[in-house]
Amino acid sequence: MRTGTIPRVLGTAAALAALLTAALAAPAVAERSTTPGRAPVQAAAPADFTHPGVLVSRPQLDFVRGRVQAGAQPWKSAYDQMMGSKYASLTRTAKPRGVVECGSYSNPNNGCTDEREDAIAAYTLSLAWYITQDARYAQKAIQIMDAWSAVIKDHTNSNAPLQTGWAGSSWPRAAEIIKYTYSSWPGSGRFGTMLRNVYLPEVTNGSHSNGNWELSMTEAAIGIAVFLEDRAAYDKAVGKFRGRVPAYIYVNADGSLPKVAPGSGLDTRAKVINYWQGQSTFMDGLSQETCRDLTHTGYGLSAISHIAETSRIQGQDLYPEIADRLRHAMGLHAKHQLGTPVPSSLCGGSLKDSLGPVTEVGFNALANRLGYAVTNTQTLTERQRPAGSNNLFVAWETLTHADNPA
Numbered sequence: 023m024r025t026g027t028i029p030r031v032l033g034t035a036a037a038l039a040a041l042l043t044a045a046l047a048a049p050a051v052a053e054r055s056t057t058p059g060r061a062p063v064q065a066a067a068p069a070d071f072t073h074p075g076v077l078v079s080r081p082q083l084d085f086v087r088g089r090v091q092a093g094a095q096p097w098k099s100a101y102d103q104m105m106g107s108k109y110a111s112l113t114r115t116a117k118p119r120g121v122v123e124c125g126s127y128s129n130p131n132n133g134c135t136d137e138r139e140d141a142i143a144a145y146t147l148s149l150a151w152y153i154t155q156d157a158r159y160a161q162k163a164i165q166i167m168d169a170w171s172a173v174i175k176d177h178t179n180s181n182a183p184l185q186t187g188w189a190g191s192s193w194p195r196a197a198e199i200i201k202y203t204y205s206s207w208p209g210s211g212r213f214g215t216m217l218r219n220v221y222l223p224e225v226t227n228g229s230h231s232n233g234n235w236e237l238s239m240t241e242a243a244i245g246i247a248v249f250l251e252d253r254a255a256y257d258k259a260v261g262k263f264r265g266r267v268p269a270y271i272y273v274n275a276d277g278s279l280p281k282v283a284p285g286s287g288l289d290t291r292a293k294v295i296n297y298w299q300g301q302s303t304f305m306d307g308l309s310q311e312t313c314r315d316l317t318h319t320g321y322g323l324s325a326i327s328h329i330a331e332t333s334r335i336q337g338q339d340l341y342p343e344i345a346d347r348l349r350h351a352m353g354l355h356a357k358h359q360l361g362t363p364v365p366s367s368l369c370g371g372s373l374k375d376s377l378g379p380v381t382e383v384g385f386n387a388l389a390n391r392l393g394y395a396v397t398n399t400q401t402l403t404e405r406q407r408p409a410g411s412n413n414l415f416v417a418w419e420t421l422t423h424a425d426n427p428a
Contacts, residue, residue: 066257066338067247067253067254067256067257067260067336067338068256068336068337068338071248071251071336072335072336072337073198073201073202073248074198074199074201074202074203075198075248075332075335075336076194076195076198076244076245076248076249076332076335077195077245077328077331077332077335077383077422078195078199078335078422078423079335079428080202080203081428082422082423082426082428083149083152083153083199083203083422084428085426085427085428086101086149086153086421086422086426087152087153090153090421096407096408096420096424097420097421097424099407099408100407100408100409100418100420100421100424101153101421103408103410103418103421104146104149104150104410104417104418104421105150107146107410107411108139108143109139109142109143109145109146109147109411109417110143110146110147110150110159111143112158112159112162114140114143114162114166116140116165116166116169116170117133117136117140118133118136118137118140118169118170118172118173118174119132119133119136119137119173119174120173120174120175120176121133121174121175121176121177121178122134122137122174122176122177122178122182122185123177123178123179123182124177124178124179124180124181124182124184124185125179125180125181126180126181128181130179134181134185135413137170137174137185137189138185138188138189138192138413138414138415139413140166140169140170141170141188141189141192141193141196141415142192142411142413142415142417143163143166144163144166144167144192144193144196144197145163145192145193145195145196145199145417146417146418147159147160147162147163147166147196148160148163148195148196148199148200149199149418149421149422151163151199151200151203151204152199152203157204157205160200160204163196163200164200164204164207164209167193167196167197167200167209167213168209168212168213170193170216171209171212171213171215171216172212174216174220175220176220177220177224182224183224183225183229183231183235183239184229184231184235184238184239186220186221186224186225186239186242187224187225187235187238187239187240187241187242187415188238188242188414188415189221189242189415190217190221190222190224190225190239190242190243190245190246191238191241191242191245191325191328191415192415192417193213193217193221193245193246194217194242194245194246194248194249195245197210197213197214197217197249198245198248198249201249214249214250217246217249217250218246218250218252221242221246222243222246222247222250222252222255224239225239225240225242225243225246226243226255226258226259228240228262228266230283230285230286230287232310232311232314232318233266233269233270233283233309233310233311233322234311234318234319234321234322234325236262236266236283237263237266237267237270237321237322237325237326237329238321238322238325238415239262240259240262240263240266240325240329241325241328241329241332241415243255243258243259243262244256244259244260244263244329244332244333245332247259248332248336256336259329260333260338260340263326263329263340264340264343265283265284266283267326267343267344267347268280268281268347269281269282269283269286269310270309270310270311270322270326271307271308271309271310271326271344271347271348271350271351272304272305272306272307272308272309273306273307273346273347273350274304274305274306276304278304279291279294279304280294280298280304280308280310282294297310298310298313299311299312299313299314299369300313301313301368301369303367303368305354305367305368306350306354307347307349307350307351307352307353307354307355308351308354308368309322309323309351309355310322312354312355312368312369312373313368313369313370313373314374315373315374315375316355316359316373316374316375316376316377317374317375317376317377317378319351319355319377320355320376320377320378320380320412321378321380321414321415323348323351323352323355323377323380323381323384324378324380324383324384324415324416325415326344326348326384327348327380327383327384327387328383330344330348330384330387331383331387331423334387341387341388341391341392342392345387345388345392345394348384348388349388349394349396349399352381352384352385352388352396352398352399353396353397353398353399355373355377356377356381356398356399356401356402356403357398358373359373359376359377359402360398360401360402360405377402378412378416379406379409379410379411379412379416379419379420380409380412380416380419381399381402381403381406381409382403382409382419382420382422382423382424383419383423384399385399385400385403386423386424386425386426390425390426390427391427407420407424408420408421
């Protein structure tokens with residue numbers, strides 16, 4: 023919602039009446055600043071990008087490698103889980119397509135699963151390369167990335183933005199590790215061109231669909247920006263993040279209604295409640311998709327953690343801006359997933375599904391770096407170890423982020 027200009031002629035009764043009429047006619051919900059009480063912080067890409075620097079950094083990778091080599095837990099069991107998965111196979115054959123067509127609920131599914139899983143495989147193999155220093159894993163990751171960069175041109179159908187966000191989140195993680203820690207990747211330039219021409223245009227402008235869409239798209243955008251060293255794309259992604267997170271996680275300080283993302287068009291109470299799955303009672307940590315199901319909520323919380331983690335590696339830590347929301351959200355959903363009865367005021371007293379293997383990154387940041395007491399999140403995180411993959415865009419986060427101080 024744009025604010026109109028105030029009439030200059032204030033001394034007349036007509037002008038005062040006009041002002042009063044305008045005020046009374048304003049929508050019930052305004053698109054409010056996401057940081058009340060202070061001017062918004064401007065996005066600022068790093069002067070020099072850190073590589074590898076998408077979700078995991080070299081110091082983090084070194085920590086993981088040391089823990090695995092020492093046989094320490096939970097990293098060794100997480101590593102064994104990863105290496106035993108189909109994604110670590112050295113005999114994997116990539117299945118690239120020129121056009122990936124993804125409809126709602128994966129109907130049609132023309133290359134969608136293949137693309138997501140090949141991207142996860144490239145990331146898995148890049149982790150395997152770094153931990154083992156066995157060049158076969160790096161070469162297999164390169165083979166998969168080169169296969170896709172040689173042919174893909176577009177994503178189509180209704181789920182194209184989300185599909186691009188999911189695959190586009192995994193590709194840069196793999197590419198960063200291989201480009202900056204392996205001896206040679208002649209096709210890295212073509213891979214970068216693929217990310218710039220096929221993936222970035224689809225995700226950079228975000229989405230006004232359910233919040234996990236825009237968050238996953240923004241995760242892809244910021245990862246691609248790091249790989250391309252594109253400061254404008256990085257800044258745009260951070261701007262999307264700052265607008266979307268307060269519109270995805272409610273905290274009591276927001277007031278009677280959740281915030282809304284810029285440009286959303288949610289300008290009445292009824293529209294906001296409808297967007298929040300019909301939930302009209304708001305509490306600390308409630309997500310825009312809580313009453314849809316915990317799995318989609320987990321996608322959103324995971325993407326938030328991933329974006330903040332990448333920003334921290336790049337020297338612009340976004341965690342302090344969103345930590346209060348994230349800790350409340352992870353805590354609320356973890357508490358009920360662990361078995362605390364759901365009150366009738368929350369989604370009619372019933373929550374569906376589970377968060378999935380998505381809490382390690384946020385838990386490590388909140389508990390170990392920022393010092394928050396997040397008991398429920400800790401209990402759920404430790405109970406789910408080792409966290410595997412959701413086969414979409416999350417993979418091996420006990421291995422990469424459990425108690426990782428780097």
